Amino acid sequence: MTPHERIAQLRTELHRHNHSYYVKNMPEISDFEFDRLMRELQDLEAQHPECYDSTSPTQRVGSDITSEFVQIAHKYPMLSLGNTYSFDEVRDFYERVQRTLGSEPFELCCEIKYDGLSISLTYEEGRLVRAVTRGDGVQGDDVTANVRTIQSIPLVLQGTGYPREFEIRGEILMPWEQFDRLNREREAQEEPLFANPRNAASGTLKLQNSSVVAARKLDAYLYYMLGDSLPSDGHYECLQQAAEWGFKVSPSMRKCTTLDEVFEYINHWDAERKNLPVATDGIVIKVNSLAQQRSLGYTAKVPRWAIAYKFQAEKALTRLNEVTYQVGRTGTVTPVANFEPVQLSGTIVKRATLHNADFMDNLDLHIGDMVFVEKGGEIIPKITAVDLDARTFMMGEKVRFITRCPECGTSLMRSEGEAAIFCPNDTTCPPQIKGRIEHFISRKAMNIDGLGAETVDLLYSVGLIHDAADLYNLRIPHISRLERMGYKSAENIVRSIERSREVPFERVLFAIGIRFVGETVAKKLSRAFGSMDRLENATFDELIAVDEIGEKIAQSIHRFFANEQCRALVARLKEAGLQMEVVVDESIERTDKLAGKSIVISGVFAQHSRNEYKAMIEQHGGTNVSSISSKTSFILAGRDMGPAKLEKAQKLGVLIVSEEEFLAMIE
Ligand code: IVH
Numbered sequence: 001m002t003p004h005e006r007i008a009q010l011r012t013e014l015h016r017h018n019h020s021y022y023v024k025n026m027p028e029i030s031d032f033e034f035d036r037l038m039r040e041l042q043d044l045e046a047q048h049p050e051c052y053d054s055t056s057p058t059q060r061v062g063s064d065i066t067s068e069f070v071q072i073a074h075k076y077p078m079l080s081l082g083n084t085y086s087f088d089e090v091r092d093f094y095e096r097v098q099r100t101l102g103s104e105p106f107e108l109c110c111e112i113k114y115d116g117l118s119i120s121l122t123y124e125e126g127r128l129v130r131a132v133t134r135g136d137g138v139q140g141d142d143v144t145a146n147v148r149t150i151q152s153i154p155l156v157l158q159g160t161g162y163p164r165e166f167e168i169r170g171e172i173l174m175p176w177e178q179f180d181r182l183n184r185e186r187e188a189q190e191e192p193l194f195a196n197p198r199n200a201a202s203g204t205l206k207l208q209n210s211s212v213v214a215a216r217k218l219d220a221y222l223y224y225m226l227g228d229s230l231p232s233d234g235h236y237e238c239l240q241q242a243a244e245w246g247f248k249v250s251p252s253m254r255k256c257t258t259l260d261e262v263f264e265y266i267n268h269w270d271a272e273r274k275n276l277p278v279a280t281d282g283i284v285i286k287v288n289s290l291a292q293q294r295s296l297g298y299t300a301k302v303p304r305w306a307i308a309y310k311f312q313a314e315k316a317l318t319r320l321n322e323v324t325y326q327v328g329r330t331g332t333v334t335p336v337a338n339f340e341p342v343q344l345s346g347t348i349v350k351r352a353t354l355h356n357a358d359f360m361d362n363l364d365l366h367i368g369d370m371v372f373v374e375k376g377g378e379i380i381p382k383i384t385a386v387d388l389d390a391r392t393f394m395m396g397e398k399v400r401f402i403t404r405c406p407e408c409g410t411s412l413m414r415s416e417g418e419a420a421i422f423c424p425n426d427t428t429c430p431p432q433i434k435g436r437i438e439h440f441i442s443r444k445a446m447n448i449d450g451l452g453a454e455t456v457d458l459l460y461s462v463g464l465i466h467d468a469a470d471l472y473n474l475r476i477p478h479i480s481r482l483e484r485m486g487y488k489s490a491e492n493i494v495r496s497i498e499r500s501r502e503v504p505f506e507r508v509l510f511a512i513g514i515r516f517v518g519e520t521v522a523k524k525l526s527r528a529f530g531s532m533d534r535l536e537n538a539t540f541d542e543l544i545a546v547d548e549i550g551e552k553i554a555q556s557i558h559r560f561f562a563n564e565q566c567r568a569l570v571a572r573l574k575e576a577g578l579q580m581e582v583v584v585d586e587s588i589e590r591t592d593k594l595a596g597k598s599i600v601i602s603g604v605f606a607q608h609s610r611n612e613y614k615a616m617i618e619q620h621g622g623t624n625v626s627s628i629s630s631k632t633s634f635i636l637a638g639r640d641m642g643p644a645k646l647e648k649a650q651k652l653g654v655l656i657v658s659e660e661e662f663l664a665m666i667e
Contacts (some may be wrong), residue, residue, distance in 0.1 A: 069141035116173035149214035166227030329435025368396030445511035472576035531581035594622030603638030
């Protein structure tokens with residue numbers, strides 16, 4: 001067998017095993033054997049680059065080449081569905097279909113409504129050529145490279161008889177198990193949590209780095225085939241055929257003819273859906289015959305041949321054990337309900353936020369109450385009501401908001417007209433101190449990696465740090481002596497603290513945590529005033545004269561600098577060598593060589609990083625924009641600019657400029 005033949009054989013075999021594992025859930029060989037075949041193919045492909053094929057099973061691992069997404073127009077618009085929450089409206093739908101079709105008999109196809117993000121896949125000659133998100137329904141993002149990493153999506157079809165070209169649509173999902181794992185990891189890294197698997201899936205698919213996408217293990221169910229020569233007039237039958245070609249099609253699809261059958265299906269899955277590995281939010285009911293679908297047609301927005309019945313948010317009844325209180329970085333105290341653990345939408349929950357004192361009072365909670373807990377598409381469950389019928393004369397104690405801070409004992413306060421109750425002790429209340437330090441080191445602030453909430457906690461508890469400035473006095477032996485800390489990690493932390501001295505002023509300004517001064521405001525202030533000294537001395541009028549700086553922010557800045565301790569902290573950070581003013585890189589002179597030009601950057605560059613190019617564009621008066629349009633002046637193109645982007649540029653006649661040409665332009 002020639003290497004080329006072996007490559008082809010391995011590809012076919014690996015595609016088949018992938019399908020058995022990820023679609024049928026019936027692996028035929030061990031993971032070990034699978035890895036061995038994969039490695040053999042990888043080696044052969046490396047030796048024979050002429051055999052490169054974007055649909056090879058080896059391509060599922062993704063790549064870290066960053067590329068921006070190109071917008072692609074959908075051949076058929078991607079519409080949404082009409083929604084209903086009641087059986088009566090399902091009946092109306094049924095009767096409407098009946099009336100429109102006259103005396104014709106019709107079948108309905110009931111299927112689960114998956115709660116992810118919709119995707120449109122195009123296959124040509126049995127190969128996946130394009131994957132596009134819904135976008136605005138008319139055009140979406142080309143996310144092919146990311147979609148290729150989803151194991152249950154076939155890159156090459158099996159069997160025969162598929163149309164030469166067709167589209168198949170479905171839902172990309174992050175299974176509950178992956179979602180929980182991802183959020184646990186993000187929590188450990190102190191990154192914001194995804195609210196639900198839908199957001200997680202859509203955030204993942206928009207990542208620029210497809211190897212990260214590959215690691216997140218997305219899944220996909222396909223539910224709609226479109227094209228000129230489909231295998232059958234029946235929607236259900238088309239999808240069963242698609243399953244034969246290797247697509248993952250929901251096994252729960254059912255054909256029904258009567259309304260009772262439809263209701264039975266809905267009731268069954270409303271109860272059963274909690275056992276599914278992915279999020280669902282309803283049932284879709286479709287007229288099965290494609291010819292009948294055509295004669296029913298569309299309204300302006302939705303098909304007349306289908307409807308979505310949405311489930312009520314999943315609820316559970318459980319016993320309230322205790323209300324605890326959390327103190328945040330700004331001192332806000334949040335009440336948290338702790339109850340008997342219950343299973344809700346695939347996960348076990350035992351806590352729910354009670355938001356604030358008003359919310360809690362309105363519920364009139366008593367310890368031991370039976371409460372309704374709901375998880376409506378969001379990760380944080382809420383308590384929606386108390387089951388008053390379950391109360392007996394032995395009612396537990398009424399829950400009253402605490403009056404002293406649970407962390408430092410200070411009397412709590414409430415600002416007039418605000419719902420939040422807070423601990424005013426911002427100088428010695430531990431969660432406030434730790435919270436401020438955590439904010440200071442976070443990625444968008446000083447970006448000190450290696451240090452997380454746990455380490456801050458540890459350093460604080462042994463008395464090594466009391467505020468952000470103390471970080472700059474830490475030495476390796478201080479840290480390496482601590483529990484669970486080796487020399488290596490101590491060294492990393494110290495090095496990354498060292499590096500933070502280079503962080504530009506605008507991020508230092510964000511990091512010091514002036515209330516209401518977020519990332520964007522910090523940028524604006526740093527541009528307007530240029531240094532900490534000038535900001536500190538700015539008058540109220542000077543502050544509000546800056547675009548988007550209002551009275552609330554101006555007051556907060558004045559309050560910050562009026563505080564002795566805050567001023568002392570800033571002084572010590574300055575002494576530690578942090579950037580306290582905007583640094584203008586004198587070596588690059590500012591010109592208007594690119595004035596009025598909007599420039600798209602695309603591809604991978606050899607001489608400078610993408611960020612450096614962005615800075616150069618700005619330094620020469622140009623604007624960096626993210627997507628190509630007829631207004632784009634030119635594209636600064638590196639290696640591996642995506643073919644779709646290239647096509648778009650050519651279609652719009654936008655000039656493509658190489659790295660060298662660009663550098664010559666600004667010389
Ligand atoms: S059919 C023209 N079937 O729900 C109708 N959609 O609310 C095409 N969805 O955008 C859609 N499961 O993202 C269909 N079994 C299913 C579905 C489904 C989930 C999503 C889809 C669509 C949205 C509409």
